[in-house]
Amino acid sequence: MFAKECEISERIQKYEALLARLQPNHPILPTVLAEYKTWLAGYKGEKSLVFYLSMLPDPKYLIFHNIRLLLGKYFFQIDYLILCEAFVLVLEVKNRIGEYFFEKYLNQATLKYNGQDERVKNPVLQARLQAMKLKKWLQKHNCPDIPVYHLFVNSNGKATIRVERGNEQILQNICNSESLIEKITQIANYNKKEILDLKEIRKMKRLILTNHTPEDFEILNHFHLLPNDIPSGVQCPPPCNFIPMKYEYGTWICPNCQFKSKTAHIQAIYDHFLLIKPSITNSELRQLLHINSPSVANKLLKKMDLTFSGRKKSKIYFPKNGCIPRTRTSS
Numbered sequence: 001m002f003a004k005e006c007e008i009s010e011r012i013q014k015y016e017a018l019l020a021r022l023q024p025n026h027p028i029l030p031t032v033l034a035e036y037k038t039w040l041a042g043y044k045g046e047k048s049l050v051f052y053l054s055m056l057p058d059p060k061y062l063i064f065h066n067i068r069l070l071l072g073k074y075f076f077q078i079d080y081l082i083l084c085e086a087f088v089l090v091l092e093v094k095n096r097i098g099e100y101f102f103e104k105y106l107n108q109a110t111l112k113y114n115g116q117d118e119r120v121k122n123p124v125l126q127a128r129l130q131a132m133k134l135k136k137w138l139q140k141h142n143c144p145d146i147p148v149y150h151l152f153v154n155s156n157g158k159a160t161i162r163v164e165r166g167n168e169q170i171l172q173n174i175c176n177s178e179s180l181i182e183k184i185t186q187i188a189n190y191n192k193k194e195i196l197d198l199k200e201i202r203k204m205k206r207l208i209l210t211n212h213t214p215e216d217f218e219i220l221n222h223f224h225l226l227p228n229d230i231p232s233g234v235q236c237p238p239p240c241n242f243i244p245m246k247y248e249y250g251t252w253i254c255p256n257c258q259f260k261s262k263t264a265h266i267q268a269i270y271d272h273f274l275l276i277k278p279s280i281t282n283s284e285l286r287q288l289l290h291i292n293s294p295s296v297a298n299k300l301l302k303k304m305d306l307t308f309s310g311r312k313k314s315k316i317y318f319p320k321n322g323c324i325p326r327t328r329t330s331s
């Protein structure tokens with residue numbers, strides 16, 4: 001049972017908003033696109049595991065996708081956390097093509113692709129580190145002492161795994177997606193002692209969910225861009241993408257392709273939340289949409305499903321529950 005569903009991260013939505021709004025000839029565009037593709041591939045790998053994880057018996061296993069917790073001064077992030085009454089399992093998912101090679105000495109890992117050897121972070125060590133951090137985190141929060149296992153899951157059907165002779169024990173912590181369920185069953189067979197009762201499981205679920213802190217990724221800072229680098233205005237939907245559409249009597253009209261829309265401003269507001277800041281005032285909205293009338297701005301804001309603080313002219317609007325719906329889809 002999914003306690004936290006596999007959903008696309010806000011980080012990926014931010015890349016999508018930036019890619020849509022940047023000028024097609026902007027020099028940073030290829031870098032943004034390359035990073036976006038890497039994050040999207042990672043997400044697709046995680047998403048592909050939903051099919052396998054759904055086969056786990058309900059409600060015995062609680063599955064959490066993409067959990068980020070604070071330990072000391074730093075956050076650690078777990079692709080999948082699986083909880084049952086006898087153990088916890090941490091999954092580190094990779095979705096890259098190539099041949100992984102796990103060296104015996106120094107625990108180094110390389111990924112061979114197109115004849116090139118690339119040193120990569122050893123995904124088994126990454127998984128182990130997350131598991132160690134989680135163990136500490138659970139102790140700190142006075143949870144019962146429960147074994148924490150870790151696995152590197154290769155979700156890419158075009159990737160192969162090789163291990164240097166003498167390093168075979170590392171295979172205990174590696175599997176391909178199709179053997180994930182078998183691996184979890186093996187761990188369950190070794191751990192039959194129930195450590196947590198139903199009440200403790202519920203408590204731990206609440207603890208994890210309430211402490212989960214989504215990352216605050218500032219994409220403009222990340223690419224050394226300024227708000228001025230992002231053209232304001234309502235954008236005509238693809239394939240036109242023209243900015244800005246004009247507002248005439250309740251309708252957005254594209255001067256480039258004559259497309260008409262009553263709702264095209266919604267994406268512009270989401271883009272503002274994703275790229276500039278997660279709040280907007282009436283005057284900021286007028287600047288964003290290139291409109292003059294405070295009452296029109298007010299009407300548009302009211303129609304949207306936003307939360308707000310403050311009164312009358314000092315009202316500030318925020319995305320509801322901090323969530324920005326994903327309205328763009330990847331190609």
Ligand SMILES: [Zn+2]
Nearest residue numbers: 236240254257
């Ligand atoms: Zn257009």
